[in-house]
Amino acid sequence: MIKYLTYGVSPFQQNCRIVFCPDNRNAVIADPGDSARELALEAEKLKLNPVAILLTHGHQDHAGAAQDLARLLNIKIIGPEHGDAFLLEGMSYQGQMLGLPPVDNFAPDIWVTDGQELDLQLNEPVKVIHTPGHTPGGVCYYFEKSGLLLSGDTLFAGSVGRTDFPRGNARDLVQSITEKLFLLPDSVKVLSGHGPETTIGNEKKHNPSLAYMMHLAK
Template sequence: MKYKIVPVTPFQQNCTVMWCEKTLKAVVVDPGGDVHKIVNLLETEKLILEKILLTHAHIDHAGGTAELAILKNVPIEGPHKDDQFWIEGLDQQSAMFGFPKVSNFVPNRWLNDGDQIRFGEVVLEVLHCPGHTPGHVIFYNADEKLAQVGDVIFQGSIGRTDFPRGNHQDLIRSIKEKLFVLGDDIRFIPGHGPMSTLGAERKHNPFVADHRG
């Protein structure tokens, strides 16, 4: 599997394009906006977009979803259904944060813990990791030891929980019981900022490091 990160929106959200090297079949994770940048990468790499994946439904992660899905005629998978209210409120989110007006959508498939996503010869495991939003999911590829974690955890920080239906204790539990158990050598792509490893965050992240108990 190969991947490239495309920072989009004024929030510089890490939209991620992942693809199977053998078949060139691809997925786009969290197309928050700037759809032309995403399409340019797909065309440059000669990729065949199969589906759009969403970690959660905040505007900077989901704002370009409907536009890209219509443009490429592909299905939308994710997040977990507990984020439906965020999708239904995309218009309000775009107005609140000064984003261009966006179209609502209904995912073709809501995702649950333990689900799998396939494109070409690549398999992504789905982990439901609530806290930042109630329906947040992450995507994990065991072969590459790589995860796309959205806004669950960042290098040196964790996701906000002060938005509607955010929950700090749920977030900490998701990180420690769902992510850290994957192994210290797992690299992760966060929703914003640089990549890190779960091991580095276990040692140094002030919010969830082992020494915090």
């Protein structure tokens, strides 16, 4: 079974996660929005072998340290879906909007697609679920065997991702959650980009923000 550790990075306390297989010690680092050197040192301290960086979407608080971390560890950046190219290609301007230090524009080594299965050397496949709405190219990563979902800024505990950023879309977000994420088992643990963990079942029953967004999207 996959294990993970959570680190709050950037002034937005974005949840960066080191996800690893305890058997072979291979790891992926998901959404390193800041603190590249610290994350690299943490992986070394834990005696892990990072094999890739996963990005759920192109906002700087999730992707800002990806380039530096990839260079430090000599690993590839995977994701998001190509719809977020405009965000990564405009990364140098995002800092001005978000009040964060400037970061160079970049593209990942691998764009992902909906339904794709990734072999990240973690002894279980990772499924890509394209979940537009917060951003057009946003994705979630589903570890079916371990019952874990890296949901980025699509779904939170009691809330959902904002859609008032460039190319956000409330109707798309509602469809991504209700027609894709809510088809997963209720027991799946949702590891959100901000805030506490939750489950699919809990969010089906108790998510007031989603109910409000469904009303707006009609």
